[in-house]
Amino acid sequence: MAQYNQRNPAVKRLMKEAQELREPTEDYFAQPLEDNLFEWHFTVRGPPDSDYDGGIYHGRILLxxxxxxxxxxxxxxxxxxxxxxxxxxxxxxxxxxxxxxxxSWSLRTAMLALIGFMPTQGEGAIGSLDCPSDERKKMARKSCSFKCSHCGPTKNLLKEQSKSGPSKTNEEARQLASQMSFTSEGAKQGDSHALEQRFVPAEEAQEDAHAGDEPDARPTEPAETEVRCRMPAPSTGSVAHDQQPQVTPSAGVTTPRATPTTITTAQAPSENQLLISVFMFICAAVFLSLFVRRACFLLF
Incomplete structure (x- = not known):
């Protein structure tokens, strides 16, 4: 595998996931390409009791x-x-x-969601198809002979399926797809409560508690919200009187009347004013001195 910066959060996370997914399971398997850590090839087994039962599906994950x-x-x-x-x-x-x-979701989450979404209706989503049931079953049988140019025959990439019925992984995949469908619809409607109820697979919930070495910040995407313009509440009685709304009959729109604001600033005396004051004080002192001397001369 090519050399990558081990301190990069994405590289660190992907190498950890590659280690966790190194062993194939009955229902899914994924590993990065030898020369590109950001492109993975995965294989999933079709969900039981569906048109995809018995099928093995291969694909790519671009990160x-x-x-x-x-x-x-x-x-x-x-x-x-x-x-x-x-x-x-x-x-x-x-x-x-x-x-x-x-x-907090991982590539394992993505593969489980894919398994869970396969039996659902596409409803015109990008990349979705609506083929007849017989055609899907036919494709499921043919899928076992699919061969990838990088991975070889895909039917050999998964562990042999047990005969004990649907695994816990399939039940987890169904729950995950159901929860994500609800979450996606809630996001479209701006339902913040639905966004807070996102599903985290049971095996990954414990890992999140020890995820101190992984990025913890979650991007917050703004849901569609209704923008409402509200008139600010008055803080004093005088302001409330000045901001009485004016109603325009033609428009029928109530708008607050702007309150004039007077800003008073203390102005420091300039240097010239200070010099004039000192000069006048000196002149007054001289005049007073002359007046006192004149008065004394007249008296004595």
């Missing part, structure tokens, strides 16, 4: 240099009938929705 403060972009390479291939797809955890992304 920004600001990760995890900004979301990744996800590209599906295997034909699936739900998402367009080789095109950035629109999900709550992708670059199309930075307002719903949380830095």
């Amino acid at each position: 920004p240099s600001e990760y995890p403060m900004k979301p990744p972009n996800i590209i599906i390479m295997t034909p699936n009938g739900r998402f367009e291939t080789n095109k950035k797809i629109c999900l709550s955890i992708s670059g199309h929705h930075p307002e719903t992304w949380q830095p």
Whole structure:
């Protein structure tokens, strides 16, 4: 792998995630390319009891240099009938929705969300498809023969599926997709309460408590809010009297009348005024002295 600055927050985070995801599971697997830490290839198993049951889907994750403060972009390479291939797809955890992304989410979160979103309706989202059920099932069977130019046959990248039924990972993926759908809708409507209820996978909640070495600041994206203009409340009785609203019959708009403000500043005497004052004081003293001398002369 190429050399990277180990102190860079994105590099540090991605290397940690690469270590955590180094072993494949039954449902997902992801690793960065040998020469590019910011491009990952991933493989996920289709969710059970759906049109994608039995399918194995491969794709790419393109990460920004600001990760995890900004979301990744996800590209599906295997034909699936739900998402367009080789095109950035629109999900709550992708670059199309930075307002719903949380830095505490990881690439594992993104893969689980993708699994959970596959059985849902695209509803015209960017990169979504609405193929018939039979076509999706047919693509799921063919997906096992997909071969990546970097990773080879994708069917060999996941652990063999157990026969004990749906795993806990699939249940977690369904809950995650459901929570993210609610969060995305809440973000569109400016519902701050919905934004505060974002889902964090159980395995990552404990890691966040020890994430002191990772960026903790979360970008706050402003939700759409209604801008209202309010007349400022008067502070004193006199100000309230001066700011009585004037009503224009034609417009019907009430506007406060501006209150004139007088600013008084103390002006220090200039140098010339000081000299004049001193001169007048000296003249008065001389005049008084002459007057006293004249009076004494007349008396004596």
